[in-house]
Amino acid sequence: MIHSISILGSTGSIGTQTLEVARKLNLTVTALSAYSSIDLLEEQIREFHPAAAVVFDADKAEDLKIKIADTDTKVLSGMDGLLEICHDNSDLVVNSVVGMVGLAPTLEAISTKKNIAFANKETLVAGGELVMNAVRKNGVQLLPVDSEHSAIFQCLQAAPPDKKLKKILLTASGGPFFGKTVDELKTVTVEQALNHPNWDMGAKITIDSATMMNKGLEIIEAAWLFDTDPDDIEVVVHRESIIHSMVEFTDHSILAQLGVPDMRIPIQYAITYPERVPSLVPEIDWKTMSKMTFYSADDVTFKCLAACKHAMKKGGLYPAVANGANEVANQLFRQYKLSFLDIGELVSAAVDELKVGTAACLDDVLEADRMAREFVYQNYKQ
Ligand code: MN3
Numbered sequence: 001m002i003h004s005i006s007i008l009g010s011t012g013s014i015g016t017q018t019l020e021v022a023r024k025l026n027l028t029v030t031a032l033s034a035y036s037s038i039d040l041l042e043e044q045i046r047e048f049h050p051a052a053a054v055v056f057d058a059d060k061a062e063d064l065k066i067k068i069a070d071t072d073t074k075v076l077s078g079m080d081g082l083l084e085i086c087h088d089n090s091d092l093v094v095n096s097v098v099g100m101v102g103l104a105p106t107l108e109a110i111s112t113k114k115n116i117a118f119a120n121k122e123t124l125v126a127g128g129e130l131v132m133n134a135v136r137k138n139g140v141q142l143l144p145v146d147s148e149h150s151a152i153f154q155c156l157q158a159a160p161p162d163k164k165l166k167k168i169l170l171t172a173s174g175g176p177f178f179g180k181t182v183d184e185l186k187t188v189t190v191e192q193a194l195n196h197p198n199w200d201m202g203a204k205i206t207i208d209s210a211t212m213m214n215k216g217l218e219i220i221e222a223a224w225l226f227d228t229d230p231d232d233i234e235v236v237v238h239r240e241s242i243i244h245s246m247v248e249f250t251d252h253s254i255l256a257q258l259g260v261p262d263m264r265i266p267i268q269y270a271i272t273y274p275e276r277v278p279s280l281v282p283e284i285d286w287k288t289m290s291k292m293t294f295y296s297a298d299d300v301t302f303k304c305l306a307a308c309k310h311a312m313k314k315g316g317l318y319p320a321v322a323n324g325a326n327e328v329a330n331q332l333f334r335q336y337k338l339s340f341l342d343i344g345e346l347v348s349a350a351v352d353e354l355k356v357g358t359a360a361c362l363d364d365v366l367e368a369d370r371m372a373r374e375f376v377y378q379n380y381k382q
Contacts, residue, residue, distance in 0.1 A: 002091035006031035014096035054081035117270035119145035126320035143270035150266030151244035151257035216308025303344030317356035317368035324372030325350035
């Protein structure tokens with residue numbers, strides 16, 4: 001069992017729930033970090049007394065220094081700060097940064113040979129080959145925090161060493177717009193898209209859920225984490241979010257992982273793996289659960305899903321293009337500058353039209369990401 005953790009991205013949804021788990025398990029927290037939310041970060045510092053705290057925004061880091069001058073916590077800033085805390089003396093790095101900005105810290109943390117509880121799916125999508133090569137070279141484990149990938153990982157604990165997997169059944173809630181037609185989606189608002197039926201998450205991922213880009217990213221994430229052909233990953237829409245994913249073996253026997261939709265289960269399992277300990281999460285109440293439903297995913301209406309599969313098949317830096325285009329389109333939608341359907345159009349167009357090669361190094365990934373962002377800025381209708 002590990003005793004101490006550092007958290008990259010401690011003020012977001014996964015970060016704050018990780019601290020709830022840390023409090024319950026009595027873990028030492030060695031480092032915390034935020035993009036710019038210094039009020040919440042200050043509260044966290046005063047409770048957990050980390051040796052270091054990073055604020056990505058340099059001006060806000062200066063503000064935090066003044067606020068916590070009476071504590072022993074050292075304040076760092078920017079990418080250098082994030083890279084520096086990867087080298088502290090924690091037993092495990094929790095990476096819950098949102099977006100591509102987490103890629104360099106992910107590679108840095110892997111180089112320190114510490115295991116990583118991994119919630120930063122965008123970096124595995126964009127830099128999958130680099131990240132997985134570094135994981136193998138350094139002999140570390142990427143312990144998935146994403147609920148579906150934790151479920152698959154948990155199911156695979158019962159698999160034979162050569163896995164004998166036939167396929168992965170990746171469950172999706174379908175988001176707030178499941179069953180809607182293209183016509184109905186033309187006029188949906190940011191507020192409607194932010195209203196997720198089952199999961200309470202940050203704004204970026206909630207929009208990704210509504211477009212099903214999140215599931216597309218998760219197909220790519222699963223392909224890398226479990227060394228699986230994307231054609232052997234089937235998305236199953238399961239509205240109740242009780243089954244968090246399944247694996248099917250060659251004999252057509254299927255294992256599933258179930259629980260209430262609460263991220264503190266996968267977060268805690270990544271921390272305590274391979275042990276299990278009591279958690280803050282309630283049991284499933286079988287008396288009130290009358291049914292579980294399953295549907296196939298509609299990747300014609302939800303173009304992001306098809307674009308991600310297409311990007312993974314094209315290989316090389318195309319997943320980085322899909323991710324980069326989406327990061328910008330998602331943000332422009334939240335700023336009321338794009339319609340909901342434009343997100344899928346732009347992600348698909350970026351994957352179809354940009355020409356990129358393979359990822360030899362971090363700079364290649366960053367360049368493909370930059371090209372994709374530029375493509376969206378230039379092609380959206382203002
Ligand atoms: Mn997920």
